[in-house]
Amino acid sequence: MSFADLISSANAAASTIGAYIPDSIFIAIAAATIIGALVTVLARSLIYALMGLVTTMFGIAGLYIYLNSPFLAMMQILIYVGAITILIAFAIMLAGPMYKHPREWSGIIRFAASLIISSLSFIFLYKVLIRTDWIQGGVNEFGLTTKGIGRVLFDKLTFPFELISLLIVVAIMGAIMLALLSKEEK
Amino acid sequence: MTDQFLYNNLNIYLFISVFLLCAGILGIAFRRTLIGMLISVELILNGAGLNFVALNRFLDPDNAYGVIFTLFIMGIAAAEAAIALGVILLIFRKFKHIEGDKLKEMKD
Numbered sequence: 033m034s035f036a037d038l039i040s041s042a043n044a045a046a047s048t049i050g051a052y053i054p055d056s057i058f059i060a061i062a063a064a065t066i067i068g069a070l071v072t073v074l075a076r077s078l079i080y081a082l083m084g085l086v087t088t089m090f091g092i093a094g095l096y097i098y099l100n101s102p103f104l105a106m107m108q109i110l111i112y113v114g115a116i117t118i119l120i121a122f123a124i125m126l127a128g129p130m131y132k133h134p135r136e137w138s139g140i141i142r143f144a145a146s147l148i149i150s151s152l153s154f155i156f157l158y159k160v161l162i163r164t165d166w167i168q169g170g171v172n173e174f175g176l177t178t179k180g181i182g183r184v185l186f187d188k189l190t191f192p193f194e195l196i197s198l199l200i201v202v203a204i205m206g207a208i209m210l211a212l213l214s215k216e217e218k
Numbered sequence: 219m220t221d222q223f224l225y226n227n228l229n230i231y232l233f234i235s236v237f238l239l240c241a242g243i244l245g246i247a248f249r250r251t252l253i254g255m256l257i258s259v260e261l262i263l264n265g266a267g268l269n270f271v272a273l274n275r276f277l278d279p280d281n282a283y284g285v286i287f288t289l290f291i292m293g294i295a296a297a298e299a300a301i302a303l304g305v306i307l308l309i310f311r312k313f314k315h316i317e318g319d320k321l322k323e324m325k326d
């Protein structure tokens with residue numbers, strides 16, 4: 033066996049090992065997402081549920097990276113993990129003594145009923161998902177850049193963008209008004 | 219639609235988003251406090267966003283409408299969280315609890 037053969041066989045071995053690395057990272061990210069969702073729903077304490085929500089958000093950001101849209105992954109971490117989670121954490125701390133309600137769960141009958149509802153909808157949607165034949169369009173590579181997103185956002189979708197900003201302004205004003213009104217009542 | 223890599227399949231992303239949707243439905247149905255229900259709603263919104271991006275990437279990779287719609291969903295989720303948490307704080311100041319079952323009146 034010559035040296036070049038050795039090199040080529042080593043390269044082949046490395047490529048077969050390397051072929052498993054993206055999939056294993058992907059499976060880890062998907063498992064983190066699913067386990068985080070389960071913790072979010074089933075945890076007894078609201079703080080633990082919030083930690084599960086953070087895990088789910090990070091997992092979904094990783095899935096966005098696997099879907100070739102890293103800008104969306106950064107936005108996911110910024111908005112959800114950075115803003116909404118902190119907002120919910122403040123609400124948990126402000127909305128009172130949680131130690132008075134250690135049991136976040138309702139009764140066992142209600143839990144069974146909601147479990148039946150959600151698992152029935154899961155089975156139905158899973159059947160639909162399996163039986164649908166999706167038509168794949170275009171090439172396999174996404175190749176979407178942040179520049180392209182900005183182009184589409186300001187060339188074609190300017191009006192919805194402005195509507196969203198108007199909605200956020202109105203929501204912030206509404207939240208401030210709610211806080212002011214509750215102060216006056218005291 | 220199948221590829222040699224697992225992450226190049228559309229179905230696994232759709233499976234994850236269906237799982238998030240059903241976990242959110244479960245959480246909304248049996249959580250006692252309003253904040254728990256709000257956290258479950260965030261799960262559902264995330265599942266919807268993942269669905270949009272996956273369908274955009276696999277079915278229509280030349281356009282970016284799914285990605286931009288997901289950005290809009292994020293903005294709407296932020297606004298919704300701000301309003302809902304303001305309402306929850308008001309309810310807590312008025313009734314001294316935030317349990318969804320015990321709220322039977324909306325005004326006084």
